Amino acid sequence: MVTDKDGYTHLIQFLTEHLSLFEGKHDESLTDDTVLELFEEQLAAQIIMVCGQNPSLNFAQRNKVIREVDAIVYDLEEILASVAHQKVTPEQISFITEFSGLIKNLFDQEIAKLLV
Template structure:
């Protein structure tokens, strides 16, 4: 649905262009959230919003979206493998929020294209 699109490739390239935000980030004991926890939370919130905005999605379409999000989170875990368990800092948090919105926008576009066709 989304992971095989040009848009997804561009979003991943955007992430790789900003990997410096995640390099050499220390793991702070007793911090609130890890990078992976924030990724999962932000992706979940945006996909819940997506489904709420598109009440006409079928059960099968919703499951497809969830599988795609799982694949995206897996990709992020691979790309950020060295830091996913580190504490998230404010710059990383802002980037992850923006990234999750970009992913939601890809789904919005794909859903819109499917309903138009």
């Protein structure tokens, strides 16, 4: 659905190009959330929004969306393995929020095609 599309590949490249944002020790955390926890929370919120905006999705389609999100989280765990458990900084919060919104956009595009 999403993970096999060019847009997703570009987003993963975007993330890897900005890995320096996650490197090094950061003492300016405003929250107890870790990098991976915030990614998971943001993605969950975006997917809840996607499903809420598309009530005509059937059970199988919703399950496919959830499986895709699981695959995305797995990819994030792999890419961010060395920094996943660090406390998140304000700059990282901004990046993660933007990244999660871009993931939502990919789902919006694919769901629109699916429901035509």
